[in-house]
Amino acid sequence: MEMQMKHVQELPTPEKLKEEFPVSAEIVEIKEKRDREIEDVFTGKDNRFLLIVGPCSADREDAVLDYMTRLAKLQEKVKDKS
Numbered sequence: 001m002e003m004q005m006k007h008v009q010e011l012p013t014p015e016k017l018k019e020e021f022p023v024s025a026e027i028v029e030i031k032e033k034r035d036r037e038i039e040d041v042f043t044g045k046d047n048r049f050l051l052i053v054g055p056c057s058a059d060r061e062d063a064v065l066d067y068m069t070r071l072a073k074l075q076e077k078v079k080d081k082s
Contacts, residue, residue: 048081 012020040046053071058064 037046038050041048041050
C-alpha cells in the first residue's frame with residue numbers, strides 16, 4: 001500500500017509579519033499621508049486623477065525594482081499636474 005503525504009505550511013499572520021519586519025516611523029507617516037490623499041480623491045475633496053498601476057506578478061525582484069524606479073521617475077514628472 002502506497003502512503004500519500006501532504007505538507008501543510010501555515011502562513012504567518014499580519015501581526016507576525018509586522019513584528020518580524022517592522023517599518024520606520026517615516027514610512028508609517030508616508031503611508032498615512034498617501035492614504036489620506038487617495039481618500040480625498042475617492043471622496044471628491046481632491047479633483048486629481050488617480051491612476052493605479054502595477055505588475056500583475058511580482059515573482060522577479062529585479063523586474064519589480066526596475067518597474068518601481070521607472071514609476072517613481074514618472075511620478076516626479078507629473079506630481080504637480082492637476
